[in-house]
Amino acid sequence: MFKELLKNPVALFWAIIIHLLVLILLIVGFQLNKTPQPPEESVAVAVNGLKPLAEQTSEPIEAPYPIDDPTSKTKAQAEAQAKAEQEAERQRLAEAKKRQQAEQAALEAERKQEAAERKRQAEQERQQALADASKAKAEAAKAEAERQQALQAERERKEAAEQALEEAQRKADAAEQALAEKQRQQALAEEQERQAAAERELERERRKAEAVEKQLAEERQARLQAEQAWEEKQKQLQAERDAEQQALIRRVEAEARQQREAEEKQQAAEIERKIKEAEEKRLADEKRQAEEKALAEKRAAYQEKWKAEQEKLKQEAEAKAKSEADKQRAEEAAKRKAEEERKLAEAKTREDQERRLRETSERAREQRARDQAEAEAKTKVAEERAKQEAEKARQEAIAKQNSGPSPQAMENAALAWGAQIKRRVSSRWNQPTDTFGMRATVSLSIKPPGHIRDLRVTDCNGSPQFCESLTAALYKSEPFPEPDLPELYNQNLRLIFEP
Structure with a gap:
């Protein structure tokens, strides 16, 4: 209370x-209600000669009429x-x-x-x-499901494109390897004379490849950062639950798709460039210095063109990003049509890429057929020349039979020694993860009693970790086994390593 x-x-x-x-x-x-106190009793006072009044008796006197008691009233x-x-x-x-x-x-x-x-x-x-809360949760779940579906579709498409690119790269590498091996077998002496120039050219190519690899790594890092920023931005926009959130998400997805399309185009251009460089290299080997100069000019022109295209794409992307804020509301109505056009453009781009790959493969097959015919003709000429010089060679061989091994013996011994070196290096090679499709060509010179005199990785299409691990394995394999012929010391060996 x-x-x-x-x-x-x-x-x-x-x-x-x-x-x-x-x-x-x-x-x-x-x-x-308090009762009144009665008056105090009188006290007798004795006076000389008088009687106390208190001791005097008083007799009641009757009144002639009745008297009311004022106290009781x-x-x-x-x-x-x-x-x-x-x-x-x-x-x-x-x-x-x-x-x-x-x-x-x-x-x-x-x-x-x-x-x-x-x-x-x-x-x-x-x-x-x-x-x-229920509505927001449903909207968030729906948006998350759509994002996961889009990411899954994008990952599948990217994996398919990467597999196609890896297959094309593998075929191009196989064609280049077969062509190089055939040329080496047909003109070993000529290859030794041109080895210094070829090694310089390969060194320049390796540096360019490293620059391209570095650029690709930077682009992958930038793409990863863009995807992370996009995911963070998407989470923030999902909390707002309004129309602007969806517009921003679709804009970021469009930018990511454009970036991936640009990367795919760049990778396709890189494949075409490698195939073209292989053909130009073969022509350069046949035409020597004149064709090498033409090849350098073509490569420079291609690089300039590629840089111009990249700059143009960059400017277009910047211009588009600048005007994106002003076009957000206008793009909402045309978004479905733009999506259909994008799908048609992607299909057309894929068809163009497949057509270019087919045309490139067909040209490569035709070129290989021409090379084979030319090689057969050269072989016949060489056989005639060999017949004419057989007697002279036989006489010289008789005179010099104790002076040193024959070229064929040197070649066989070099192949056997190279196989031993590759087995020794492979047993000491600590390879990084995910090396499928990677390949490296090494120019190696060994001095007695088995230590490295000169080592260069002339061609490596793998990651920097892959190339560095191969170099470390080569140095850890010292000393190398002795060759069958001591003349192989200080000679350049060309070894190809594949995981």
């Missing part, structure tokens, strides 16, 4: 006032007045109590009504919050 009064200060004030009034009335009533009136006042006070207190009860009842009803209203509002707010 006291806690309820503290909550209602008005009721507490009136309760204190009423209690004070009751206390005052009780005090007044006690004073009125006053007491009766006071009692009647006190009773009347008490009755009036009780009635007033009863009325005050009724008013207090009515006020308390009204206040209690008002509090109950306010509590019910607050409870109803709280329930409505809770229901609204639950509805909003």
Whole structure:
């Protein structure tokens, strides 16, 4: 009860006032009902020669008429007045109590009504919050499902493109390896004369390949950062749950698709460039210095063209990004049409790439057929020349049979020694993970008693970790086994390593 009064200060004030009034009335009533004290008994005083008055007896004297007792009359009136006042006070207190009860009842009803209203509002707010949360959760789940589907489709398409590119790269490498091996078998002496120039050219190619690999790594890193930024931005936009969020997400996805398309085009151009460089290298080997100069000019022109295309793509991307903010609302209506056009463009691009690959493969096959015919013709000429010089060679061989091994013996011994070196290096090679399709060509010169004199990785289409691990394995394999012919020391060996 006291806690309820503290909550209602008005009721507490009136309760204190009423209690004070009751206390005052009780005090007044006690004073009125108090019995009057009788007068004190007289004390006899002795005076010389006189009798005390107290000892004198008085006789009652009857009055000639009846006399009212004023003391009893006053007491009766006071009692009647006190009773009347008490009755009036009780009635007033009863009325005050009724008013207090009515006020308390009204206040209690008002509090109950306010509590019910607050409870109803709280329930409505809770229901609204639950509805909003459920709606937001459904929208977030739907957006997440769409994002996962888009990412899965993109990953599958990217994996298919990478597999196609790896297959094309493997075929190009196989064609280059077969062509190089055939040329080596047909013109070993000529290859030795051109070896220095070829090694310089291969070194330049390796540096260019490293630059391209570095650029690709930077682009992959940039793409990864862009994807991470896109995912972070998508999470923030999903919390906002509005139309602008969806527009921004689609814009970021469009930018990512454009970037991936540019990378795919660049990779396709890189494949075409490698195939073209293989053909130009073969022509350069046949035409020597003149064709090498033409090849260098073509490569420079291609690099300039590639740089110009990249700069153009970069400028277009920057211009598009700058105008994207102004075109967000206008693009919403044309988005479905743009998506259809994009799909058609992607299909057309894939068809063009496949057609170019088929044409390139066909040209490579035709070129190999021409090379084979030319090689056969050269072989016939060489056979005729060999027949003419056979007698002379035989005489020289008889005269010099103790002077040193024959070229065929040198070649056989070099092949056997190279196989031993590759087995030794492979047993000490700590290869990195995911080396499928990687390949490296090494130019190696060994000095007695089996230490490296000169080591160069002339061609490596793998990652930098792959090339570095191969170099480390070569140095860990020292000393190498002895060759069958000591003349092979300080000679350049061309070894191909594939995981």
